[in-house]
Structure formats: structure tokens, C-alpha cells
Amino acid sequence: MAAPIAAPLTAPPQSRAGNPVADLSSRTGAGERHRILHVFRAPVGGLFRHVVDLTRLQAEAGHAVGLVCDASTGGERAERALAELSPHLALGVTRIPMHRNPHVSDLAALRAVRARALAVGVDVLHGHGAKGGVFARLAPLGRAGRGVIRAYTPHGGSYNYRPGTPLHRVYMAAERVMAQATDLFLFESEYVASRHAAYAGGSPRLERIVHNGIAEVEFAPVGTSADPFDLVYVGELREAKGLPVLLRALAKVRNRGRKLRLLMVGSGPDTESLAAMAENLGLRDAIAFEPPQAIRPVLGRGRVMVVPSLAESLPYVVLEAAAAAQPLVATNVGGIPEIFGALSGDLVPPGDDEALSAAIIRILDEAPATRDGRARALSDSLRTRFSMNRMATDVLCGYAAAFRAKRVRTASAAAA
Incomplete structure (x- = not known):
């Protein structure tokens, strides 16, 4: 069963005076407060660092943030990192079993992501890495999901897996299908964006190049x-x-x-x-x-x-x-x-x-x-x-653009 942990009972931290992320967000129209759920598999390595940095800065900008990740990866080091991050997690942490490769248990994980997203009332489901991207984009939310945007940040993963092999072609075919359920692609490099264009094909609904950032x-x-x-x-x-x-x-x-x-x-x-x-x-x-x-x-x-x-x-x-x-x-x-x-x-x-x-x-x-x-x-x-604040601001601006595009699509559909 999915087990939410480290869910603080207080409101998310308010943006600090002079916070470049909060300040620039308001100037660009990205100042709405969101309920964001980041979904990824392993709380280790560069992908986890990216999520941790993004979570801290989004929380400081006034957003309510939560995580869903694998229950068995990372050991004590991941537990410590998640505990340190908990004051920034108004929506808590949910850890569930996730396998690195496709597995029958993915259906249970998909249901757990759906349940958590509905329970905390998210309006942004942001998947990181191949597995996180699957769960965040395909979790069925029904009528409650009409106002939710689905964002995806690839971190290499399936795009780099032995290009030209039958399995790589299967992965890329899946990416083509999931692209239709993706409101926003946030590619961390021009390289991965080019891999998506070359192998998955089609025009993403909305995309941004958002380089990873580091602190001063x-x-x-x-x-x-x-x-x-x-x-x-x-x-x-x-x-x-x-x-x-x-x-x-x-x-x-x-x-x-x-x-x-x-x-x-x-x-x-x-x-x-x-x-x-x-x-x-x-x-x-x-x-x-x-x-x-x-x-x-x-x-x-x-x-x-x-x-x-x-x-x-x-x-x-x-x-x-x-x-x-x-x-x-x-x-x-x-x-x-x-x-x-x-x-x-x-x-x-x-x-x-x-x-x-x-x-x-x-x-x-x-x-x-x-x-x-x-x-x-x-x-x-x-x-x-490669500024960390620039990374966080570009992500929030991407969310804002995705919400605007979704509203336009909804209005057009209603008019039709």
C-alpha cells in the first residue's frame, strides 16, 4: 500500500523577501499558487537533486509541493534527505514500490499516484525520468483532472537506451503516445530535446529547454x-x-x-x-x-x-x-x-x-x-x-504557459 510520510501540518513556506523565483514569477504572470506533485522513481543521483532543488524553491515561492517516489531505493541516505526536505513539503511524501524497468506492479503504482493526486487536490502533476513520466502523465484523474496540467522532465533514460534496438523503438513508440497526454515538456538539455524530436517524433504540445541549475x-x-x-x-x-x-x-x-x-x-x-x-x-x-x-x-x-x-x-x-x-x-x-x-x-x-x-x-x-x-x-x-534560480523560474513560467494553453483549448472546445 502507498504510505504518505513526512507530511507537515502547516501551510507551505511563504516566499521570502527578495526571492528571485517569487519576484520574477509574479512579473511574468506565473505568480499563481499551485499544488504540485513531483513523481519520480529513485531518490538518488542527479534526478533527485534536481527534484530537491526545485521543491525547495517552489515551496519558498509559496506553492504547496509533494513527492511520490520509490519505497525501496536510496537507503538511509535517501531517508535523511527526505526528512531534511519535509519542512518544504506541504503535500508530504508518498513512497510506493516502483521497478526500474516495465513491470506488472506499474498498474498498482499508477493507481497509487492517482489516489495521492486526488487526495491532495493537485493542479500540477510533474513527472521526472521515464518511470515518473509514465505515472504523472497516465494517472487517470477523471473529471477532477480537467484543470490539471501534466509536465514531464526527461533525464536521459529511455531516450538514451541503446538507440536503434527493438526495445528502444518500443520505448519511443510509447513516448509518442504519451506526448498526447503531456501539457508541457521541460527538457533539461537541447540534446534530450533533439532525441525526442528524432526518435519520438511529432510536435510537443509545449516545450521548454530548462537547464539544471546550481547555487552560488x-x-x-x-x-x-x-x-x-x-x-x-x-x-x-x-x-x-x-x-x-x-x-x-x-x-x-x-x-x-x-x-x-x-x-x-x-x-x-x-x-x-x-x-x-x-x-x-x-x-x-x-x-x-x-x-x-x-x-x-x-x-x-x-x-x-x-x-x-x-x-x-x-x-x-x-x-x-x-x-x-x-x-x-x-x-x-x-x-x-x-x-x-x-x-x-x-x-x-x-x-x-x-x-x-x-x-x-x-x-x-x-x-x-x-x-x-x-x-x-x-x-x-x-x-x-546554469543558475538554480533561473531553473526554478523557467519551470514556473512553463507551468503558466501550459495553464494558458489549456484554458485556450478548453474555451475552443466549448465554443465548438
């Missing part, structure tokens, strides 16, 4: 520890993140006489196979595996951050490292070039361990002033393009 405090330098690792990786431990490529690149570098050390922070389904691969490549003493933890202290324990992903949307880990002026080696995939902007020529082809090893050596051997200067230039370029 994240631009503060983290410093470097006294005995840093040469390389640091932070994220999920899964093959799609390009970690076998990274291990092969590290082995190449070490075989050429450079005894580099790598710190890998994270967890995931491929942890054991990656540890076995490291052992087979003779890297047992070169790699330290540590569980998930806050990224900023980890950045200070490495000289260079490596992001060897094979597919991405707009990864927070790159934004966070770049904002802190951490030297970066990253692959040319997804929305990462949108983050690097004019410096995207430094990106590495995905899946190429030789190119990755060469990029690692090049950045480690650079003069510190050159390396640090380039990292600082990237950090400075992010300030206006």
Missing part, C-alpha cells in the same frame, strides 16, 4: 588535500557510465610507467564486475572504492575529475565539478558540450580508452597555471547559464 555557494573553490589521488570519479557504478573504458585507460597509463591512483565514489549494479575487472587489469593497488557521499569534499581529494560516460543528459556531477573549478576530463556525450560551451573542444570521444588516457596525461602534465586557468574560465561561464 557551489562556485566556491574546494581546495586540494595534502596527498590527493591523481583521478577521481563520482557517480553510479554501471557500465553506461563508461567505467570499463576508464579502467582500461588507467591500465594503459600505468603500463607506460605512470603510477596514477584513482578514487571511485559511488554504488551501482556493476560494482562487483568493475572490482573484478580492476583486479584482472592489475589495478588492485591503484584504485580505492568508496560508497556514495557529498561531492564537494570528494573533489578536494583528487587532482582531476574524470567523467567517462557513454551517454548522459545534463549531468549534475559535471556542473558541480566545473563550478568548483575542478580540472575535468569528460566525454563528448549528451548535454556535456552544452556545459562546456566554447571549451567543448577539450571533450573526449566516448568509448575510446586510448583517447581518454591521452587526455588524462595531457591535463596532468599541463602547467598548473594553464590547467587551473582553464578550469576557472569554465566555472565563470557557468554562473549565468
Whole structure:
């Protein structure tokens, strides 16, 4: 059964004086107060961070916000994060079983989302990621749903799943169908928007590009520890993140006489196979595996951050490292070039361990002033393009446009 937790009994926080989100919302006509339910699967990783940031800012702007997410993912770390967020959740948290892949239990989850949406009287159902997008857009609300808008923020997911395969075609066919039930697409990168256009087809009813945003405090330098690792990786431990490529690149570098050390922070389904691969490549003493933890202290324990992903949307880990002026080696995939902007020529082809090893050596051997200067230039370029307040404001403006469009459609239907 669905179990709502951490539902405060007080009204949602009122917008603070000088809150850029609240101020700009009122100036653009997006100042209506909404009852918003964010629906997503896993309370972990970049998607969860996006929802948490959005929830805080929407609540501070005077909206009533609630969450629906998986009951079994994230462990104690997710429980702590949700407990810290609870003062901002006027509509509480409902945790229900959700499987990563399509499953017969999806019907029960869909009914639970419907029940929660009706119980709290939402007017915005906002789905995040493939599973959240399904539940938020397809939950049947009947007559009570006539005034509700359905928003969808893809985070890569099904759009990046082995393009060209039969299963990818099935996923994209489903996206074409669900697009008809979507009032607003909020693509977090131009890349994902282009994937939707190429594979799902059709013209979305309404769409916006809303880049992930980061806070001003994240631009503060983290410093470097006294005995840093040469390389640091932070994220999920899964093959799609390009970690076998990274291990092969590290082995190449070490075989050429450079005894580099790598710190890998994270967890995931491929942890054991990656540890076995490291052992087979003779890297047992070169790699330290540590569980998930806050990224900023980890950045200070490495000289260079490596992001060897094979597919991405707009990864927070790159934004966070770049904002802190951490030297970066990253692959040319997804929305990462949108983050690097004019410096995207430094990106590495995905899946190429030789190119990755060469990029690692090049950045480690650079003069510190050159390396640090380039990292600082990237950090400075992010300030206006990836602001957290701008992200939240653009989402609220998207909601307002979707409500206006829905009213126009309703009036036209009534006139007809």
C-alpha cells in the first residue's frame, strides 16, 4: 500500500523577501499558487537533486509541493534527505514500490499516484525520468483532472537506451503516445530535446529547454588535500557510465610507467564486475572504492575529475565539478558540450580508452597555471547559464504557459 510520510501540518513556506523565483514569477504572470506533485522513481543521483532543488524553491515561492517516489531505493541516505526536505513539503511524501524497468506492479503504482493526486487536490502533476513520466502523465484523474496540467522532465533514460534496438523503438513508440497526454515538456538539455524530436517524433504540445541549475555557494573553490589521488570519479557504478573504458585507460597509463591512483565514489549494479575487472587489469593497488557521499569534499581529494560516460543528459556531477573549478576530463556525450560551451573542444570521444588516457596525461602534465586557468574560465561561464534560480523560474513560467494553453483549448472546445 502507498504510505504518505513526512507530511507537515502547516501551510507551505511563504516566499521570502527578495526571492528571485517569487519576484520574477509574479512579473511574468506565473505568480499563481499551485499544488504540485513531483513523481519520480529513485531518490538518488542527479534526478533527485534536481527534484530537491526545485521543491525547495517552489515551496519558498509559496506553492504547496509533494513527492511520490520509490519505497525501496536510496537507503538511509535517501531517508535523511527526505526528512531534511519535509519542512518544504506541504503535500508530504508518498513512497510506493516502483521497478526500474516495465513491470506488472506499474498498474498498482499508477493507481497509487492517482489516489495521492486526488487526495491532495493537485493542479500540477510533474513527472521526472521515464518511470515518473509514465505515472504523472497516465494517472487517470477523471473529471477532477480537467484543470490539471501534466509536465514531464526527461533525464536521459529511455531516450538514451541503446538507440536503434527493438526495445528502444518500443520505448519511443510509447513516448509518442504519451506526448498526447503531456501539457508541457521541460527538457533539461537541447540534446534530450533533439532525441525526442528524432526518435519520438511529432510536435510537443509545449516545450521548454530548462537547464539544471546550481547555487552560488557551489562556485566556491574546494581546495586540494595534502596527498590527493591523481583521478577521481563520482557517480553510479554501471557500465553506461563508461567505467570499463576508464579502467582500461588507467591500465594503459600505468603500463607506460605512470603510477596514477584513482578514487571511485559511488554504488551501482556493476560494482562487483568493475572490482573484478580492476583486479584482472592489475589495478588492485591503484584504485580505492568508496560508497556514495557529498561531492564537494570528494573533489578536494583528487587532482582531476574524470567523467567517462557513454551517454548522459545534463549531468549534475559535471556542473558541480566545473563550478568548483575542478580540472575535468569528460566525454563528448549528451548535454556535456552544452556545459562546456566554447571549451567543448577539450571533450573526449566516448568509448575510446586510448583517447581518454591521452587526455588524462595531457591535463596532468599541463602547467598548473594553464590547467587551473582553464578550469576557472569554465566555472565563470557557468554562473549565468546554469543558475538554480533561473531553473526554478523557467519551470514556473512553463507551468503558466501550459495553464494558458489549456484554458485556450478548453474555451475552443466549448465554443465548438
